[in-house]
Amino acid sequence: MPTECPGIPARLAAVHDRVADAARAAGRDPREVRVLLATKTQDAETVLAGVRAAVDLAAAAGDVRPVLVGENRVQELVAKAPALADLVGAGKVEAHLIGHLQKNKVNQVLAAATAVDSVDSLALATALSTRCQRDGRALDVLVQVNVSGEASKSGVAPDEAGALAVDVAALPGLRLAGFMTIGARSDDEALVRAGFARLRAVRDAVLASGAPGTRDARELSMGMTGDLELAVAEGATVVRVGTAVFGARPTPAR
Numbered sequence: 001m002p003t004e005c006p007g008i009p010a011r012l013a014a015v016h017d018r019v020a021d022a023a024r025a026a027g028r029d030p031r032e033v034r035v036l037l038a039t040k041t042q043d044a045e046t047v048l049a050g051v052r053a054a055v056d057l058a059a060a061a062g063d064v065r066p067v068l069v070g071e072n073r074v075q076e077l078v079a080k081a082p083a084l085a086d087l088v089g090a091g092k093v094e095a096h097l098i099g100h101l102q103k104n105k106v107n108q109v110l111a112a113a114t115a116v117d118s119v120d121s122l123a124l125a126t127a128l129s130t131r132c133q134r135d136g137r138a139l140d141v142l143v144q145v146n147v148s149g150e151a152s153k154s155g156v157a158p159d160e161a162g163a164l165a166v167d168v169a170a171l172p173g174l175r176l177a178g179f180m181t182i183g184a185r186s187d188d189e190a191l192v193r194a195g196f197a198r199l200r201a202v203r204d205a206v207l208a209s210g211a212p213g214t215r216d217a218r219e220l221s222m223g224m225t226g227d228l229e230l231a232v233a234e235g236a237t238v239v240r241v242g243t244a245v246f247g248a249r250p251t252p253a254r
């Protein structure tokens with residue numbers, strides 16, 4: 001049988017090189033920045049090829065942390081969950097939801113995800129908390145912030161993000177691990193960077209608050225194929241990459 005997706009390992013290695021170069025340029029340790037595989041529209045086989053490439057790269061670097069995989073839609077997350085179940089069960093892969101979540105899909109998402117990176121309301125967080133308590137489990141969450149103010153993007157407004165994060169952090173069954181944003185869709189690098197800097201400022205304020213449950217809220221998930229260098233320069237701890245690893249998507253994103 002021919003090897004599927006022969007380009008993925010090389011492309012993933014190139015992404016890691018981009019991240020490492022950007023980190024060094026910013027005076028950061030490249031290991032502070034992880035790459036999450038954004039897998040929307042890719043079939044399970046392609047996702048697995050990406051995961052295997054990531055496992056190999058991590059092993060070569062002596063990195064024992066799990067590989068991060070992110071899906072936008074609950075339906076896709078659920079559909080691909082069986083292909084990843086063994087790896088997730090073994091602690092080798094974390095499956096994140098990185099797209100908008102409706103409250104009525106909380107049960108479905110909890111059956112398939114190890115983390116929800118797109119918490120944007122207290123109502124949603126409360127629904128996740130209630131369900132996690134009932135199941136006796138803990139869930140890592142990020143608060144998604146709309147730093148660009150673009151109407152097409154989900155996320156809480158930057159002005160309200162700190163208060164939401166403090167409320168989320170206090171909910172049982174949830175562990176606030178940090179913040180997520182999608183950068184402004186713009187060629188103006190200063191504008192994009194300012195948005196990422198805004199997310200970092202939100203994070204720093206929440207960490208400094210000392211509010212219950214906020215101590216672990218260190219992650220900054222920001223930066224994608226087109227803007228990951230800017231995000232790393234502004235402190236990203238996770239970049240979410242699809243196109244640069246898997247190639248252009250057959251259908252428009254979303």
Ligand SMILES: *Cc1c(COP(=O)(O)O)cnc(C)c1O
Nearest residue numbers: 038098224225226240241242243
């Ligand atoms: C699609 C997507 C990504 C990856 O985008 P690319 O430009 O393909 O790297 C990252 N984060 C989210 C939330 C996405 O929807």
